[in-house]
Amino acid sequence: MEQSTEHSRWVIATRESRLALWQAEHVQALLGARLPEPVELLGMTTRGDQILDRSLSKVGGKGLFVKELETALEDGSAHLAVHSLKDVPMELPPGFVLAATLEREDPRDAWVSPRYASLEALPAGGVVGTSSLRRLTQLRAARPDLRIEPLRGNLDTRLRKLDEGQYDAIVLAAAGLKRLGLAERIRSVFDAGQMLPAAGQGALGIELRADAPQRCPTLWALLQSLNHRPTWLAVHAERAVSRALGGSCSMPLAAHAGFAADGLTLRLEGVLGPGEDASAELRALGLARAEAEAPVQTVAEAEALGLRVVAALRAAGGDRLLAPAHPG
Numbered sequence: 001m002e003q004s005t006e007h008s009r010w011v012i013a014t015r016e017s018r019l020a021l022w023q024a025e026h027v028q029a030l031l032g033a034r035l036p037e038p039v040e041l042l043g044m045t046t047r048g049d050q051i052l053d054r055s056l057s058k059v060g061g062k063g064l065f066v067k068e069l070e071t072a073l074e075d076g077s078a079h080l081a082v083h084s085l086k087d088v089p090m091e092l093p094p095g096f097v098l099a100a101t102l103e104r105e106d107p108r109d110a111w112v113s114p115r116y117a118s119l120e121a122l123p124a125g126g127v128v129g130t131s132s133l134r135r136l137t138q139l140r141a142a143r144p145d146l147r148i149e150p151l152r153g154n155l156d157t158r159l160r161k162l163d164e165g166q167y168d169a170i171v172l173a174a175a176g177l178k179r180l181g182l183a184e185r186i187r188s189v190f191d192a193g194q195m196l197p198a199a200g201q202g203a204l205g206i207e208l209r210a211d212a213p214q215r216c217p218t219l220w221a222l223l224q225s226l227n228h229r230p231t232w233l234a235v236h237a238e239r240a241v242s243r244a245l246g247g248s249c250s251m252p253l254a255a256h257a258g259f260a261a262d263g264l265t266l267r268l269e270g271v272l273g274p275g276e277d278a279s280a281e282l283r284a285l286g287l288a289r290a291e292a293e294a295p296v297q298t299v300a301e302a303e304a305l306g307l308r309v310v311a312a313l314r315a316a317g318g319d320r321l322l323a324p325a326h327p328g
Helices: 017-030 061-065 067-075 133-142 155-163 174-179 217-226 227-244 280-285 299-322
Strands: 010-015 039-044 080-084 096-101 108-112 127-129 147-149 167-172 204-209 253-259 265-272 288-295
Touching: 010 017, 010 067, 017 080, 017 155, 017 204, 017 217, 039 067, 067 080, 067 204, 096 217, 096 227, 096 299, 108 174, 127 155, 133 147, 133 253, 155 167, 167 174, 167 299, 204 217, 227 253, 227 265, 227 299, 253 299, 265 299, 280 299, 288 299
Parallel strands: 010 039, 010 080, 127 147, 127 167
Antiparallel strands: 080 204, 096 204, 108 167, 253 265, 265 288
8 A cells, every 4th residue: 555645643533432432443453554654542522421411402412522523633633533423413514524434333222221131021110211312212102101211421321320220221322332342231132123223323434624635645545445335325325314304313313224135225214203392292193114225336326215215204204293393
């Protein structure tokens, strides 16, 4: 590979949670094996890490986990940022670009409980912890008899609260547990019919400044070679659904895509639930669901598939669910 001449070292901006550091160290190892210069980490605390007493939808949404990292990219103190893609807003600020996604880990949601093996095994009135509206609405649809209580904090904090007895069970992304060697904490995983994942769940996204191809051509080319194309196309289809519907932490929206065995046909599913402040009438409508599939080889085709699912979701009742969030 061509030797890099742009910088004497490369810096990765990352949050400082144990999972975020694992993710950044994973990218660091991949780059370090291919670049002659040292690759270093710049650990940062974001507002999303600091605000733990309110839901993300009340204090600014997903962007709270990436803003400080983008500032480091902008001022040149870092050259790339590594994110859990599900935490990345659907529209990046001007001047930034999603450069690559690595091969996806298990995208499913995991049921974690010291006493109950599955959602079905939890007795009526059981307490489940999650602060995700997407998870909350799907849990309510499956088990309206349960108590769903807020749960914030990094992965270790959430597990500690469960172990202290604050909850009977909690729902977490399977990917994070597996990456940290905690797969034994998973009692069961939800299939897509029970709990459709968030757009981008299980995937790592690498963000750079938009001028990186000119400023750092060697780094840019290397990241393109590391980009996992099936994941890249699948997450673009998923993010197209969220983008078109204004997806945020205040909207219970799920989207997940995967390729069929032929490696050409991408199947995309979407689920939309009533919003955080929905009326009892809207809650009674339940969830809108839709799916579509098509041959996909380009980002444009992936995003077109996403828009097909958006249209189908709207036709399946999504328009009524969206009305309060999009008045007029």
